[in-house]
Amino acid sequence: MSDVTSVSSEAEQRFQSIYQTLRTRIVLLDYVPGARLAEEQLAEEFKLSRTPIRRVLNRLEVEGLLEIRHGAGSFVTELSMPELLEVFELRMELARLIDVLAPRTPTPVLVERLTTLQHACLDIASHSHPKRRFAELNLEVFNCLMELVGNQALRQILEQLFYRTARMWPYLLAEVHVSKEAALFHSEIGESIRLLTNNNYPSFGHLYRCHLAMACQRLAAMQTIGV
Amino acid sequence: MSDVTSVSSEAEQRFQSIYQTLRTRIVLLDYVPGARLAEEQLAEEFKLSRTPIRRVLNRLEVEGLLEIRHGAGSFVTELSMPELLEVFELRMELARLIDVLAPRTPTPVLVERLTTLQHACLDIASHSHPKRRFAELNLEVFNCLMELVGNQALRQILEQLFYRTARMWPYLLAEVHVSKEAALFHSEIGESIRLLTNNNYPSFGHLYRCHLAMACQRLAAMQTIGV
DNA sequence: ATTAATATATTTGTATACAACTTGGATCTT
DNA sequence: AAGATCCAAGTTGTATACAAATATATTAAT
Numbered sequence A, B: 001m002s003d004v005t006s007v008s009s010e011a012e013q014r015f016q017s018i019y020q021t022l023r024t025r026i027v028l029l030d031y032v033p034g035a036r037l038a039e040e041q042l043a044e045e046f047k048l049s050r051t052p053i054r055r056v057l058n059r060l061e062v063e064g065l066l067e068i069r070h071g072a073g074s075f076v077t078e079l080s081m082p083e084l085l086e087v088f089e090l091r092m093e094l095a096r097l098i099d100v101l102a103p104r105t106p107t108p109v110l111v112e113r114l115t116t117l118q119h120a121c122l123d124i125a126s127h128s129h130p131k132r133r134f135a136e137l138n139l140e141v142f143n144c145l146m147e148l149v150g151n152q153a154l155r156q157i158l159e160q161l162f163y164r165t166a167r168m169w170p171y172l173l174a175e176v177h178v179s180k181e182a183a184l185f186h187s188e189i190g191e192s193i194r195l196l197t198n199n200n201y202p203s204f205g206h207l208y209r210c211h212l213a214m215a216c217q218r219l220a221a222m223q224t225i226g227v
Numbered sequence C: 001a002t003t004a005a006t007a008t009a010t011t012t013g014t015a016t017a018c019a020a021c022t023t024g025g026a027t028c029t030t
Numbered sequence D: 001a002a003g004a005t006c007c008a009a010g011t012t013g014t015a016t017a018c019a020a021a022t023a024t025a026t027t028a029a030t
Helices: A010-027 A039-045 A050-062 A081-100 A108-121 A130-148 A152-165 A168-172 A175-197 A201-221 B010-027 B039-045 B050-062 B081-100 B108-121 B130-148 B152-165 B168-172 B175-197 B201-221
Strands: A066-069 A073-076 B066-069 B073-076
Touching: A010 A050, A010 A130, A039 A050, A050 A066, A050 B050, A081 A152, A081 A201, A081 B081, A081 B152, A108 A130, A108 A175, A130 A152, A130 A168, A130 A175, A130 A201, A152 B081, A152 B152, A175 A201, B010 B050, B010 B130, B039 B050, B050 B066, B081 B152, B081 B201, B108 B130, B108 B175, B130 B152, B130 B168, B130 B175, B130 B201, B175 B201
Parallel strands: none
Antiparallel strands: A066 A073, B066 B073
């Protein structure tokens, strides 16, 4: 994605920056579901007028992370379990396509980044805000792995869907289970690295699918929300 | 999609109307690749200011149909053969998922609409503008078929990808081949109807995939464009 | 005549004032 | 006191003036 959206104009850079910032805040639950984002307030924070802010908010609405109501405000959307499961199902099927559609050779620097992130998983439990830290690492790992997707259209879709479900971790995960989940994540990254360094990268999609499937099961086991 | 985007506010209705209008114009080549869309001009046409028009243009840019350049204008994107093939490949794989993820039972009214559209295919050749007519019917048939997709996330994605490739028909198809292509389309719709009325709808995705695959082959056989 | 530089016109991006709408509270009625 | 009504404050949507950037035409230099 960042390859496609090659930063061009000044305005585009600003947009991307604010867009990614707000998206991250939503996904990390800095803005919890139901929270209101005031345009004026954001405009002040980013030292801009409402106009460019509105463009970002509109985009986030299209992506399903915001709901803008005339005269009322822009509200972070709620998570609904049926929707989460639906999107997860789709992500699982799409994962298989990673192997089929133009898989990319992992670079050494990618493997190195993954290894760094894997080690960081060990420190999640001792972090000041474990759940948030876990969500952060989840985000970073995802961004790494997306480099393996050669089909740009697929990549864009996977990204969109990821950000639609990524909130579930800090939202649903009980504080007591964070360390267990972190350990699982650590081993998952390890498996990915082993596969990638053994030149089996064209079956990475399969592995990723497995990880998603297991995550989906754990998700379904968590407390029911939404409809 | 039209179920999800349940028309709400006045502004949202206006947006949807203009958005779909412009998208259709691009897909039907009323706006050819490379053409410039002036905000001021569109604002005049729709009796609005530039502000809501810009929202529409931004959305079309995200969908890959426009490229907006500061100080220069908003230009309809060019078609590139590699991108078309890439998106087609993805659409083919996604088609299979229609059967897996919440397939919907076809309603009698849907079958009736399809039958009407099928008959309309016979009149394409004698139409005043055959290629455009063909593209129109292609659009309408697609909208019908999307009713069979129960997974909303999948539906949204299929729609997005469709509009990214739908332009190829009026763009690449030679005038002499329109009647041949129309006949093929006629029989494809026929096959779909037969399948749907035989209560075999859970395998509709497979059939759709076959149709896409054949279309993709014909596409590849057409004159090379882009890179 | 050709080319480079400049100026002007055109177009998109931003800021801002105002309109449309929603929400919460105050006031009045019963 | 409960409920309905109305008003006012606050928020998003739209229109518009201006800034920033680009493209085109003009002019000057070689």
